[in-house]
Amino acid sequence: MERCPGDGSSPSPSPQDQSSALSDPPDQPPTARTKPDLSSGNQPAGPGAAGEALAVLTSFGRRLLVLVPVYLAGATGLSVGFVLFGLALYLGWRRVRDGKERSLRVARQLLDDEERLTAETLYLSHRELPAWVSFPDVEKAEWLNKIVAQIWPFLGQYMEKLLAETVAPAVRGSNPHLQTFTFTRVELGEKPLRILGVKVHPGQNKKQILLDLNVSYVGDIQIDVEVKKYFCKAGVKGMQLHGVLRVILEPLIGDLPIVGAVSMFFIRRPTLDINWTGMTNLLDIPGLSSLSDTMIMDSIAAFLVLPNRLLVPLVPDLHDVAQLRSPLPRGIIRIHLLAARGLSSKDKYVKGLIEGKSDPYAIVRVGTQTFCSRVIDEELNPQWGETYEVIVHEVPGQEVEVEVFDKDPDKDDFLGRMKLDVGKVLQAGVLDDWFPLQGGQGQVHLRLEWLSLLPDAEKLEEVLQWNRGVSSRPEPPSAAILVVYLDRAQDLPSPPSFTETKTQTPMIVTSEFYPPQLKKGNKEPNPMVQLSIQDVTQESKAVYNNNCPVWEEAFRFFLQDPQSQELDVQVKDDSRALTLGALTLPLARLLTASELTLDQWFQLSSSGPNSRLYMKLVMRILYLDSSEVRFPAVPGTAGASDLDSESPQPGSSVDAQPRPCHTTPDSHFGTENVLRIHVLEAQDLIAKDRFLGGLVKGKSDPYVKLKLAGRSFRSRVVREDLNPRWNEVFEVIVTSIPGQELEVEVFDKDLDKDDFLGRCKVSLTAVLNSGFLDEWLTLEDVPSGRLHLRLERLTPRPTVAELEEVLQVNSLIQTQKSAELAAALLSVYVERAEDLPLRKGTKPPSPYAVITVGDTSHKTKTVSQTSAPIWDESTSFLIRRPNTASLELQVRGEGTGALGSLSLPISELLGADRLFVDRWFTLSSGQGQVLLRAQLGILVSQHSGVEAHSHSHSYSSSSVSDELEAWVGLPHTTSSAPELRQRLAHGDSPLEAPAGPLGQVKLTVWYYSEERKLVSIVHSCRSLRQNGRDPPDPYVSLLLLPDKNRSTKRKTSQKKRTLNPEFNERFEWELALDEALRRKLDISVKSNSSFMSRERELLGKVQLDLAEIDLSQGAAQWYDLMDDKDKGSS
16 A cells, blocks of 8 residues: 555544545545645644633633632622622522533434434435325424525525614614614524424314424524623524414415415413523523523513414405404313312421421413412312313313422422313313323312303303302303404594693593693604403503504403493503593493494594594303203293293183282392491501512502402502501492301502402301401411401391481591492392283293393393293392482393383382382383382491490590590580481471571581591582572582691582582591691682683682581581671571
8 A cells, every 4th residue: 555755654534534434425425535734744833822822821811800809809898708699699600501501502412313313214315204204193394394494594684684674773762771772693593493393283164274383493593782882792692492383374365375364373382492692691690590581481472372473464455454363262261270189298397307298289371371279288188169261262282281389488399280182171061070190199170161152142141140159269250251452543642741741730621622731742642552341451562653553452351240341441651641542331332232243433532532442342252051061040041940831821711810919029038238348458468569670679559359249349559558548448238148258359459460469258147147347357378468347237227217317427437439338228029010012913022121220230030922021030229329319120022122111219218118119010101010029228337437426435436525625625425326316317407597698508527536537528508699690500619727728628519500509529638636626617609600700709608616516426517608707607
């Protein structure tokens, strides 16, 4: 063998060369290998030696830099603890960083090995499969990967252009501090996105194609950004993304390009791992690493994970873009998380020597919808009994996932998980079973119910009645779902400048004029929309610098009772401080609309004259349609006993039964009580607000939710307070059924999801037996917090003698934040109707009755095809003003409209014996009668603040009376409750002296010691003076002297053209009792002189020295009006 000159032996090939030679295909020559030139004997030190020396110096310099923090700490006299903390932080960062790089390398190596092994074992070219290779469910589309690899560099060019020309200017314009923001490097790398498998599903209809793409990206992407102003550099170098991407091609059309749009989304959250560079290296610090990945994953989920999806229209003017982007759900799954059994014990004591139990809780997840149960302490067989409702968009594809954990102070222990495809629930209708936990031991008990979406309200009453019998927590079961497609707005008013916003006072005007604070601005608004139903609020994105914004967003709400709930829409500027328009829409409108859908423009109030909002509202009734479940039979409907079969039919040989003269209600009718719930205050609530990613601890914005007897109430939100005071009163009608509980929950109000601050329960048995409860209740499931509640049972009394006293007491204890207190309870029993009108040539109607008092209604069942229905139903109403309220009853036919109505003034009951009527009432149509019983009961409070003042043993009474005695020198007397009732009842006796020449004003002046407030109620005026041809337009102005500033001034509303106006308005001043006794209350009755004049005509005035009034009595009194120089008298 020939040898090269100067070479001792022939060089053996390196292992790399051998591998290269082996890997070459047999039909190609081996890879050319360049041999080194060894002809010269001595090799000079080339660039390699210099590079090695530079690397040594660089390494030495880096190690020297490590000592700089140590030197600085010693020079500044800092503790060595700072150095150790910094070292620990660096080591933690390094560990996370190395772990991410190791994971990225392993993933790349795995991908390369898979490609190489596939090519070698199948003796084919790179990543190519033979035609005979098939998979039962998922196909390997390697041809698609080849296409992606071919276009990947061009996709990188497009991304670079997109980021530089579109994203970077948007970032620079979003914040003045980012004006020097720029992308310095954008490279997608050489590793393209891979599609591991494709699965095609038959679509729900013939106008769509569904594909599932199993995508995997392990790339060397590198994106660097820089903010030159602050010398800040950051970026991403390497990323992993794995998940199942669903692609929907719809609608299929008859013109090119055949597909109208492409929708893309991840069915489940994909896994993500990012390798940071530059300043974003800080995100790899332990603690921040998981937080940053979670935040980025949440951002991706909000964009590309169900129910969110990316829509790419392929044809112009595509119809219903918003509905394609957010289609109606396939259905709703009601998940009953009942219990678990046989869980593993994770708690250990004395270093594992003593085995404890576990504190299990469960996380239920369907897509992005996540729910967390409460924690059951020390239990391996927990009973949760909680219910959740989730929206299902894709069947098949989505899964119900339940994970069980053991709650620990540091890191919660995993106890197991189960997964179930929602398609199985759809097939079964109702699935009730014990499911084994994977990754642990034990089983979890679930009851899964598939709720279909009905496009009509025919079964709404059936659903509502079923829901009333369902015990559900933490939320009551829903009867319907509302989808709001927010499309666009037109001609929104422009906001003012910043200085105008600070100086202008907001005004409430009609939509015929621009509000003053909105019409002075010369820039376009940044509108966003807040949509609220009860305590659930959702927000749209903000559209900047546009008074005709286009949102094209969808929002979904669960509805407990569509008949009574309302949708509140607020169009606001991006700062949320300025309202550009408002809209309140009763959801009952949708119940009468075609297919429960409204698709139209809505005029905005408190906005411009042409300001309007385009929305599409779609409601669907949630119906459990399963052969295993039966709704409770509603008498008079299908499936119930036919009451009409008992009544004789025309031509029957059976004699007709005599017509009853009175109703025959059951023994429980009229036995309801009213529970008055006074939510006073809370203490030591936990702080939930966090700022700067949790580094700065704030407070909470607490509010209270009450649930009782199928009703829920919510207090106002107190901002930034851990010891809030609400002082709100709620009233609910309750029965004596044993086992009832008042559920109270406290939450912290947030923009997204409200944080839980604690809960407590109160058994009604003790309250109904004792009649009164005033306690501080400890909040459960939280470290600290307690709530002050006052509960009182009000038993209706069939006597009118105490009505005036009750109205007076209610006006005194009324809080400004609560609704007007009820003075009476009205119980109505509607038994039957007869002789309802029939239309010629048609079948008998299917009648039902609607009973209404004020804004509260009750609908009876529908009796099928009869002119003499028997309803046999009762209901109750809270009556606030019995003298002016009325009972309205309307009889309607299912699909035939109104059959007749009647109106019964409550004042008629006040004049009846024992406050009830029981007879036949003729309908206003003249044909048809209704037999009903209406029974009124007066609600007398035995524990109100006013009544307490009348008892000598009351602390508040004695304290106020003692102070009054010290100031005025009045003898300290006591009075009994009957004496107080007599004073209150006869405060407006006809035996009083006649009014003076200028008339009289009726006032109540009282000091509320519990609230430390001076209260004045302006009831009415009588016999006012008329100076001109027309009666005056009177109002009452109150001023607390000697202050004459705006803070102590109050005034009533204005009444038009009357000499005897009724006001019944309450005013409060917060001040101590000793301060109140130094004041004088100046009351002036005035009238506007003319429409164009700002002058006010004084009709009369009276000045009361509060030191001369018994402020503990709280009785209404008439005062003579005098002119400006005289002093009033009573």
